Amino acid sequence: MAIKRIGTQTIKFVNPPLLISTASIVGPKEGEGPLGEYFDKVLSDDLFQEVSWEKAESKMTKEAISLATNKAQLKIPDIQYLLGGDLLNQLIATTYAARDLQIPFLGLYGACSTMAESLALGGILIDGGFADRVVAATSSHFSSAERQFRFPLELGNQRPLTAQWTVTGAGAVILSEKGKGPTITHVTTGKVLDYGIADASNMGAAMAPAAASTIVSHFSDTGFKPEDYDLIITGDLGIYGGEIAIELVRNRGLDIMKNYSDCGIEIFNGKKQDTHAGGSGCGCSAVVFCGYLYKKLVEKKYRKILLVSTGALFSPLSLQQGESIPSIAHAVTIECN
Amino acid sequence: MKRQTENKKRYQQLVKEISPKPHYIKNCTWAFFVGGFISMIGQFIHNSVERMLNLSHLEATNATILIMIFVGALLTGLGIYDRIGKRAGAGSIVPITGFANSIVSPAMEFKREGYIFGVAARMFTLAGPVLVYGITSSVLVGLIYYLLK
Numbered sequence: 307m308a309i310k311r312i313g314t315q316t317i318k319f320v321n322p323p324l325l326i327s328t329a330s331i332v333g334p335k336e337g338e339g340p341l342g343e344y345f346d347k348v349l350s351d352d353l354f355q356e357v358s359w360e361k362a363e364s365k366m367t368k369e370a371i372s373l374a375t376n377k378a379q380l381k382i383p384d385i386q387y388l389l390g391g392d393l394l395n396q397l398i399a400t401t402y403a404a405r406d407l408q409i410p411f412l413g414l415y416g417a418c419s420t421m422a423e424s425l426a427l428g429g430i431l432i433d434g435g436f437a438d439r440v441v442a443a444t445s446s447h448f449s450s451a452e453r454q455f456r457f458p459l460e461l462g463n464q465r466p467l468t469a470q471w472t473v474t475g476a477g478a479v480i481l482s483e484k485g486k487g488p489t490i491t492h493v494t495t496g497k498v499l500d501y502g503i504a505d506a507s508n509m510g511a512a513m514a515p516a517a518a519s520t521i522v523s524h525f526s527d528t529g530f531k532p533e534d535y536d537l538i539i540t541g542d543l544g545i546y547g548g549e550i551a552i553e554l555v556r557n558r559g560l561d562i563m564k565n566y567s568d569c570g571i572e573i574f575n576g577k578k579q580d581t582h583a584g585g586s587g588c589g590c591s592a593v594v595f596c597g598y599l600y601k602k603l604v605e606k607k608y609r610k611i612l613l614v615s616t617g618a619l620f621s622p623l624s625l626q627q628g629e630s631i632p633s634i635a636h637a638v639t640i641e642c643n
Numbered sequence: 644m645k646r647q648t649e650n651k652k653r654y655q656q657l658v659k660e661i662s663p664k665p666h667y668i669k670n671c672t673w674a675f676f677v678g679g680f681i682s683m684i685g686q687f688i689h690n691s692v693e694r695m696l697n698l699s700h701l702e703a704t705n706a707t708i709l710i711m712i713f714v715g716a717l718l719t720g721l722g723i724y725d726r727i728g729k730r731a732g733a734g735s736i737v738p739i740t741g742f743a744n745s746i747v748s749p750a751m752e753f754k755r756e757g758y759i760f761g762v763a764a765r766m767f768t769l770a771g772p773v774l775v776y777g778i779t780s781s782v783l784v785g786l787i788y789y790l791l792k
Contacts, residue, residue, distance in 0.1 A: 358755045458752035460719050461769070462728020462735050462744050464670070467663045502651040503658065511658040549661050 310433070313527025315494050315520075322489035323432040323440075325425075325640070326482045328596035329373035331366045333448065333474030336585075336593065339574045344597040345475075346373055352449065352474050360398055363447035366476035367392070368403040370596075371443050374478040378485070380439065385409045385480070387431060389424040390443035392588050393417060393451050393472075400445065409441065417617030418513075418542050419496070420444040421477065421592040422636035425613075426493040428481040429638070438483050445476035446587030455506065455622055468508040470544045470570060470586035471579075477592030479600075488603040492639035494524040498619060500632040506620065510547020510570075510583055512631035513616040517543060518554035520614055520635040525560055528639075532562045536608040539599070540635070541591035541615035542570035544583035569594035591615040603642045610641045674734030677727065681738045685711050708739055715740030719747040745769040 312318050330345045337348030347369070354362040367390070375382055388409040392399040397413045404411040416423040424442035431437040451472040452459055481490070496516055503512040517540050525531065532538065543551055548568040555562050569591045570584030595613055602608045620631040688710050693703035715738075718724040724744045728735045735741050749768050753761035767774065 453752055457769070458748035460722060460725050460744070460748035460751055462719075462725045462731075462741060462748075464729060464732045467665060501654040503655070508658070508662060511662060515654065546661050546663070550658060553657065553661075 315523045316527035317493045319433040322491045323429045323481045324485050324487045326485040326487045327374050327378035327480045328600040329370045330477045330593040330597035331370050341598045359447050359449040363399040364402040367445040370476040370478040374480050378480045385441050386437040387440045389428050391415050391420040392445045418588050419615040419617030419634050419636050420588045422615035422638050425638050429490040432483050440481045443478035444588040444592045446589035448472045448474045466507045469582045471581035472587040473585045473590040475589035475593035477596035488640050488642045494637040496520040496635040498632045498634050502630045504630040509618045510544040512618050513633040514547045514550035516633035517551045517616045517635040520637050522558045524637045535612050537611040538562050538566050540568045542586035543568050544570045613638050673730050674732045677731035678734030711739050712743045715743030716747045719744045
C-alpha cells in the first residue's frame, strides 16, 4: 500500500526532505539580467576557459555541485546520489561532470523539466530511506543548445517573437534528511501531453497544456487552493506560454493569475536583452530556483511556492519526420519552515 | 478520437490568438533597404571592375560574385553578418552574401569537431539543399530552353 500517495499523480512526503544548500552559475547575459545579483557565480566568458561550449556546460555543472556541497559544509564523498541531466544528446554535460565527481549517478532526461524531476526523485530517495544526502543538478548552455536544436550562431536569420533564449547556467541543490532549510512537501508528476504544436520556436505554446494539466492535478490531488501559495512559478513557458497556461487553468475553474510567474520571464529583461518571449532550457528553472527563489525562501519572503518545471520532449529529428512537440511538467511544493 | 482532434484545433486557435504577429511592414522595409543596399554595392563593384580591369560584362559578373562571397564570408567571420541578418531577414539572406553566410557559419560552428567530420561535412548542411535544388532547376530550365529554341 503506497501510503505516501495522494490523489492520482501526487506524493506527500512523510518526512519532508530538506534543501540544505543550493548553488547557481550563469553566463554573462543571465548575470546582466534582473536576477544577476542572486547568482553565486557569473561567468565573464561563456566558454568558461574551456575549448568547447559542451565542455563549458559540463564544467558549470561540476562547479555548481562542488559549490553547493561546500556551502553545506560537506565533501563530495558525503553525497550518495547525483540526479541530474541537461539538454544535450546522451546527457554529455552531466555525465562528464559525474565522471569527474565520482558520485553514484542517475542520469535524467526531462528536457527543461529536469530540475523539478531531479528534485522530486531526490526527495523520494530521501523520504524512502534510500539516501541521506542527494544532489540534484541540471544545466543548459545557449550555444550548445542552439547548435543541437537550431542553427549555427553566426547564421544571419531572424528569431520569431515567440522564440525563447536558452539560459546559460547550471544549478545544484543538496537534499538532506536532516539540517536546516526549506523542505519539499509534495511532488506532482506530470503526464506527456501533445496538443499538436509543431513549431519549435513557440515552445511556450507546446508546453502550456502540460503545465496546466500538472497544476490542475496538483490542486485536485492535494486539496490546496492557489491562494495557499505565495508563488506558482513555471519553468520556461515564457510570456505567451504563461498567458496560455493561465487561461487553460482558468478553464478548469482555478485562478492562478495573481500569484503566477515564470522563471523564463523573471531571468531576462525581454525588452533590453532582446530575448523575445523569455528564457528557456534546463538551466532556466535551475538557476532561478537555486539563485533567486531559494534565497527568498530562506529569507522567508516566500513561505510556500510551487515550482512547475516544464519540458518540451522533442528532437530535431522528430520534427523533421513531421511529429508535433510532446511536453511534460512536474510540480514540487517547497515550503520554508 | 474526434473530440481529441477538436480539442487540438481549439487549442491551436487559442495559441494563434495569444501569440504575437511578426511586424510585417517593419520587417519588409528593413529587408527592402538592406537587400537593396547590398545589391547596390554589388552593382558598384561590377561597374568598377568592368571599367578598371577592362573585363567583359560576364567576366565582371564572375569577379563581382567572387568579391561579394568573400565579403559575406568575412563579415560572418567577424560576427557582423548575423547582426545584419537579425534586422534585415530575407534582405541579407537572398543576396549571394547570405549564401556565403550559410556556408561559413556552420563551418565555424563545427570546427571543434575536426576538419573532416566537423568543418567539411557540416559546411553544406544549410547550403546543400540550395545547391541541390538550384542546380537541378537550372538544368531543367536549360533543357526546356534548349528544346523550345
